[in-house]
Amino acid sequence: MTSPRWVCLDVGETLIDETRVWSLWADELGVPRLTFLAALGAVIERGGEHRDVFPIFGADDWQLRMASVEGAYGGFTADDLYPDALGAIEALRAGGHRLAIVANQPASRTDELRAIGVDVEVMAMSEQMGVSKPDPAFFATALELMGSPDPASVVYVGDRVDNDVLPGIAAGMRTVWIRRGPWGFIQRLPEGAAPALVVDSLDELVERIGEAWVST
Numbered sequence: 001m002t003s004p005r006w007v008c009l010d011v012g013e014t015l016i017d018e019t020r021v022w023s024l025w026a027d028e029l030g031v032p033r034l035t036f037l038a039a040l041g042a043v044i045e046r047g048g049e050h051r052d053v054f055p056i057f058g059a060d061d062w063q064l065r066m067a068s069v070e071g072a073y074g075g076f077t078a079d080d081l082y083p084d085a086l087g088a089i090e091a092l093r094a095g096g097h098r099l100a101i102v103a104n105q106p107a108s109r110t111d112e113l114r115a116i117g118v119d120v121e122v123m124a125m126s127e128q129m130g131v132s133k134p135d136p137a138f139f140a141t142a143l144e145l146m147g148s149p150d151p152a153s154v155v156y157v158g159d160r161v162d163n164d165v166l167p168g169i170a171a172g173m174r175t176v177w178i179r180r181g182p183w184g185f186i187q188r189l190p191e192g193a194a195p196a197l198v199v200d201s202l203d204e205l206v207e208r209i210g211e212a213w214v215s216t
Helices: 019-029 033-045 050-057 062-073 085-094 109-115 136-145 161-170 181-186 202-214
Strands: 006-009 098-103 122-125 154-158 174-178 197-199
Touching: 019 033, 019 062, 033 050, 033 181, 085 098, 085 202, 098 136, 109 122, 122 136, 136 154, 136 161, 154 161, 154 202, 161 174, 174 202, 197 202
Parallel strands: 006 098, 006 154, 098 122, 154 174, 174 197
Antiparallel strands: none
């Protein structure tokens, strides 16, 4: 392969542990955290989106509550990073990979990630891109931001089968399913779907990244 090899990372449950923000949503709705998280798991199990959890608790006005939750959250902190996040980025860079982070997140997350030490060549969030996963245009835009490399020279790493693995494959990328967080544990690959790798951590990704380039 003559093109530079890119590793493009998702954010939620790939780099960032989202436990704190979901716990704050439970607090906002006045329900026990365990109850809220159990309901979220049930929504994921039946193929729903995160927004589908709010009607369970009669919170059809959840969008009006976002500012309150964000105020309590205060954005990403170093404690929200998975322990392997920064080390994996450095190890992948040292291994000769070019690095990007492109994810479904508010635009403000770019500066927050940089402030806690996340340093990559390309970083963009869906809000600033004007398109979000799993729309094919998201992956097309991500490739443009990386300088339009051959899609087969890009590994996209994410925790969701529906938002990351399958649309990444459809875009011609090599995909890595990182199985952590609620989507990573609950979702299942459909028959015939073949990501380049399935890993349980970014440390494992670093150890096995070579396999992603030889898989078909």
